[in-house]
Amino acid sequence: MRLLITMLFVIFYMRLLAISKAYVNVALNKPAYQQYPYIPGDDRYDASNAVDGRKSDLSMNSGQCAVSWYEQTATWWVNLTRIHSIHHITIYFMTNNDDSSFRSYIAEHLLGFSVYVSNTTDRSQGTLCFKDDNFTIHTIPPVFTTNCFVHGQYVIYYNERLPGVVYPDDYYRYVDILLCEVEVYGCPETSFYGSNCSIPCPDVNCQYCHIETGTCQGCKPGYQGHRCVLACNKGLFGVDCNERCGQCREIYQCHHIHGTCSTGCAAGYQGAMCKTGCDKGSYGLECKETCGHCRDINQCSNVNGSCLTGCDAGFSGELCETRCNNGSYGFDCKEKCGNCREIDQCFYTNGTCLTGCDGGYQGYLCKTQCDRGSYGIECNETCGHCRDVNQCSHINGTCITGCAAGFEGDLCTTRCDNGSYGFDCKEKCGNCREIDQCFYTNGTCLTGSEGGYQGDLCKTQCDRGSYGNGCNETCGHCRDVNQCSNIDGICIIGCAAGFEGDLCTTQCNKGSYGIECNETCGHCRDVKQCSNVNGSCLTGCDDGYERDLCKSREYTNTKAKTKLATYYYKKEYLKK
Template sequence: MSTVVLFLSLVALSFAYENIALRKPTYQENPLSTYSHSPDTVDSSNAVDGLRSSLTVWSGQCANSDDHKTTAILWVNLTSVLSIHHITIYYMTGDLPWDGSNGYKARFLGFSLFVSNTTNRLDGFLCFKDNNFTYDTIPDIFTTTCPVHGQYVILYNERLPGVTYPSYYYRYALNEVCEVEVFGCPTPGYYGVNCSTPCPDPNCRYCDLDSGTCQGCKPGYRGHQCELECADNFFGTNCENMCNATCKGCNTTTGVCENGCYPGWTGIYCDEVCSYGMFGTNCSEKCGNCLNLEQCHLMNGSCLDGCAPGFQGVSCTEECDENYFGPSCELLCNATCIGCNKTTGVCESGCYLGWEGIFCHEDCLNHGYYGVNCSTPCPDPNCRYCHIETGACQGCKPGYQGRRCETVSSPPHANTFKEYILCTVCLGLFCIGLVLDGVVIANVIISRKSIKGKSKEVKPAKSGENRNVRTAVDTACEPGEMTRNEPGEMVRSEPAEIELSKPAEMIQNEYQALSDSNRNTRIYDRLQ
C-alpha cells in the first residue's frame, strides 16, 4: 500500500514540476551499429523526445548502445544548472510483459544515476546506485527523488573485467533507454510545486524545491544563507575561485578584473602578457628604442640590453646629446666635425676648416686643398700644400721655391731620384776601389818579404873565386843604389833581373793595367 502511495505522490508531483530534460542535448557512448536501419532509430536524442508509445529497438523512440562493451554512458545536458526534484527512467521492454521471461531486465540491473555540473560523473552527486534490485524486482519504469541542482544527468552502467556480478546480470553493459525525464524548476532561485516562490535568501541561487532551504549561493556570495560576500581576491560559486595575481581586484561574481591589471598584463582577467612593443599598466605604453628591437621590460619599460643607436636613457626614449652618437650614445663625434648624425656618426653638417671625409677624419695636407671640407685648391699653382685655414703656401712642388713657389729653383745635384741613384753608384765604386787598394798593398808587403828571404839563402864564394862577382844580394839592391865593385870604387847598381814569385807577377800584371793611376804607378815603380 505504501508503494502505491509513493507512486501516486510522484505522479502528482510530475504534473506540478516541469520536465526540464525534454528535447535537451544528449550523448551516448558506443551507439548501436544500425546496419540497414537509419542511425536516428537508435540515437541518444530519442531518450528525451517525449515519446514512449513503443519501447522496442527499432521503434525510433529509444536509445540503444552497442553490445559486448564493458561500460555504457548516456547523459542529458540541461544547458544550465537547475534545481531538480526527481528523475524518471523508462527502460526498453520490447513491448513485452515485464515478467520473468523478459530478457531486458538483466541488462538494466546494476545501473547508477548521477547529477553533475560537468560531463564527468565523478565530479557530481550520486543520486542512485542499484545494489539491491534483482531479476524479479527491477521495475521497467524507475523513479527516484534527487533534490540537488546540476546541469548534467548521467546514466551509467558497467560490467568490468575481474569484477564478480550476480549471476542474473547480463554479461555486458548496455543502454536500452526509451525516455529520461528530469522534473524540477526551469528557472533558478524559485521553489514550490509551481516553481513560483522565490528562494527566501536574496543571494540564494538554488533552494530546496519543497522547503526553500538554500542549497547554493549566487556567485560572489557564501554563508549558510548566502549573506556574506566573497573575501578579497576570491569570486564565483561558493567563492571557490581565486582572482589572478596579475589582477588589481576582480569582480566577486565573474572574476573580471574591473580595477585593471598590474603592469605587464592585459585582458579582462589579466591573464594575457603584453604584446610586442608594449608595456605598463594594461599594456597601454609603448616601448622605447631598445637595442636590436628587443622587447622592453613588461613592467617598467626599461631596455635590458641598452639602446638602439641614437638613443639613451633607461627606456631609450631620449635622443643623444649634442656631439654623441651610436648605441646608448656612448660614442663621441670627431672634434673636427661640425655636427654628426646621432645614429651613424656621419658628419652631416660638414667639417671644420682643413678636414674632410664622412667622419671629418682626413686632413687637407699634401692634397693641394684647404678650407671647408678641403674643397678649395691652394691659391699658388706650384704649391704642394698650404695652410688648412688661410691657404698660405707651406711647401712647394719639386723644382720651385719662394714664398709663393713662384721661382724655378737651380738644378739640384741630388734632388731628383735619378741623381740620387747615380750618386749611390759612384759612392759604391769608390768604396770598392778602397778595398782593392788595401788588398794590393797587403800582397806587395807579403811579396817583398818573400824576396828578401830567398836572397839570404845564396851561398858565399869559395876561396880563390873572384870576389868581384856580384851576389844575388848585390843584385837585389834598389835601383840607383851604390854598390862596391873594386876596392875603393863605388858603382851605381843597375836593376837586376829578379825572378818574382807568382803572386808578385800577378800583382805586376794587374798594376800595369792600372798604370794611369798615380797611386798605383808609385807602387809599381817600387816593384821594378
C-alpha cells in the same frame, strides 16, 4: 512474487504521475550525447531518442530508444542548456516490450548503472544521485525513478565493466546504452521551489533552494553563508565566491558580484575585471606606457616595463630606453666598436661604421686589418717595397723592419739614387759603364763595366795582364806586368826591353833595342836581325866584328888592328 513486484510498480508509477504533474520535464528535446553509437549516423539509435518524449515502443529498432555498442564503459548525457532545480529523474529502459525478454537478455547489461547531475559533462565534478549496488536481473525495474534534490545542467547516465574487477554473477561482461526515455523533472526557473515551482526562495540572495523545503542550496553570485546575507570576502566574487578578483587598483573596489574594478586596474592590466595583461608592447596604469627596446617584446613586464630577458641590441637600462654610448654596441652594450672613421658613427645596434673605417681597417665593423700589402683609408693604398711585406703598417704604410733592397724612405717607395743600391741604399755602385744602369736592388751593371773592371758589380779589376772594356784587352810588354793599367793598358813604369809606346806594344825601330829602345844595334850581318830586346845579332856579325852584339872589331895582326883603329877614329871622331 512477480505479481507483487508488478503491483508495487503500479503504485509507485501512480504516485510518480501525481508528482510529475507538478514539475516540468526539463530534459524534453534537449541536446543529448552517447558514447560508442550502435550505428553512427543511424537516427534509429541516436542519443536524442531518449529525450524526444516518445516511449510507446520500447524495442531496439523502434526509433524511440538510444542504443550504443557494447563496450567496457557506457556514457549518455542530456544538456539541460542551463542550471535547473531538479526534483527527480525517471528512466525508461529498453524492454523489447516484453518483461521476460527484458530480464533474460537486457537487464544484465544495465546492472550497476549510475546517475549523476553536474554543471559539466564530467561526472566527477557533479553529484551522484544514484548508484545501483543491489538490483538483479529479477529486481531491476523497467522504469526507474530516483529523487535528486540538486541543481545542475547535465544529467549523466554511466555504467562500466572494468578489467580486473569482480562483478556479481548477473552482470554481463559488457555494458551499453539501452535507454528509451530519460525524464528530468524540476522547476524551469531557479530561485523558486514548491510543487508548482511558484514559491520564491526565502533568502533574498539565494539562487538555488531545495525544491521541496526552500532551504538555500546555493547563493546568488557575490554572496555566501547559510542565509546568503554575507558578501564575498575581499578579493573574491561570483558564484560561491570562488572567483578571484583581478588586478584592481584598489582591492576593496572589486565588485563582489561580477568582479568589476570600479576604480580601474593596477599597473599592467586592463579590462573591466582587470584580468587581462596589457597588450604586447605596452605597460603601466591603463597600459598607456610604451615598452622600450626589449630583446623579446613579449618579455616586457606589463607592470613596470622592465625587459625580463634583457635589452635589444643597442640599448641598455632596465627599461631598455637608453642607447649605447659612443664606442659600444650590441646586446647589453657589451660589444666594443671597431676602428670607425668617426666614433659617433658606430651604429649602436650592430656596430656598423656608417661613414667608413679609420685608416688601416676594413669590413662593416672595421675590426679587420687591411689585407697584407695594403693600408690606409678603405685599405686603398698599396704598401711600398718593405723588407717584410707583413711588417707594412696597415695604418700608414710605414715599413716597420725597413725597406727591401733598392728602396728608401718611410714608405719605401723611393728608389736608390744613381750610384747606390741595396738595403737602405747604403751600398755604392761599382764601375758601371753607365752609372744610371747600376741596378738599384743588387748593384748589377746592366750595360756592363767601365774599362778595367769585371764582374756583375763591376768592382773587380781586370786580371793581371788584361785591361779595358770587359777586360778583353791584353797588356803590352810592360817592364812590370803588375804595373799595366787595368783601365787603358798603359805600362805605368815603362816598357820591357825592346818595346816602346804607351802600351809597350811597339817593338824598337830597326837598329835600336833595349829599355826605351835607347840602345843601338851593333854590326849585325842583317840589321833586321838585331834583337830588339838585347841587341844580339841573330844571324851573326858583319865582317870584321865579333861577339853577341857585333860591336867588337876582329884583328888578325897588330899592324892591321892599328890601321883599323886609326880608320874608325877618323871616321867617327874627326868628321865631327
